[in-house]
Amino acid sequence: MKDKQANTDSLVDNKNEQVKNILFFGNSLTAGYGLEDPGSESFPALIQVKLDSLGLGYKAVNAGLSGETTAGGKGRIGSLLKNKMDIFVLELGANDGLRGVPVSQTEENLQSIIDTVKLRYPEAKLVLLGMQVPPDMGGKYARDFNAVFPRIAAKNDMLLVPSLLNKVAGIPHLNLRDGVHPTANGQKILAENVWDELKTIL
Structure with a gap:
């Protein structure tokens, strides 16, 4: 799956135009941790199905890495910008x-x-998927953390998905036994949460 995605800059759509790449850069939520088939069940894969069904010339590239922190992402991002990204x-x-x-x-x-x-890629459109932590992390910490995402989005003129895990977090049957990672059905809701905003800039 990763090898196939790595070559997306060579693909062309049915109008002989270069396919536009959407890079999903994240952690296990993006990677589809714990799913039977992340290549088809993760939310980036489900968004690819939507893109294809509408005949849009976009390729969803899943660059999710389980366990990734923002510090890890800061060190990893450079290596993923070799292929054209829109x-x-x-x-x-x-x-x-x-x-x-x-x-x-x-x-x-x-x-x-x-x-x-x-x-x-100064012309690339930017999307930020909002995260939230539960109050048991400490009321002030949770408030400060949750406020980061709308602030970053506003500062950088990014499209914001307020909460990626909306309608999934804390719902047992939509999460794996660890209570953290979405099931395949949970990933479908994540895909809808992202698609509701993403479709406005395609």
């Missing part, structure tokens, strides 16, 4: 929140990732 979808921060990483550090890392993308 839309950048950023889904990172949840692991920072679960580990109690200082909010200022998370925000700094997210901004660094975005700056790297802007420098390489």
Whole structure:
């Protein structure tokens, strides 16, 4: 699957135009951790089905990596910008929140990732997938963390999905036994959450 995605810059659509790439850059939520077939059940894969059904010339590239933090993403992003990219979808921060990483550090890392993308592809459209942490992480920490995503989106003129896990987080039958990662049905809802916003810029 990854090898196939790595060559998307050579694909052409039915109008003989180069396929436009959408890079989904995230952690296990994007990678489809725990799914039987992440290549078809993760939310980027489900969005690809929507793109194809509408005859849109886009290729969804899944660059999710389980366990990824914003610090890890900051170090990894450069290697993923070799292929042409038209839309950048950023889904990172949840692991920072679960580990109690200082909010200022998370925000700094997210901004660094975005700056790297802007420098390489200034014309690319940017999308940020909002994350939230539960109140049991501490009321102030949760409030500060949750506020990072709308602030980053506004600062960088990014399209914002307010909460990627909307209608999924905390619902047992939509999550695996770990209570954190969505099931295949949960991923379908994630795909809808993203698609509702993403479709406005395609």
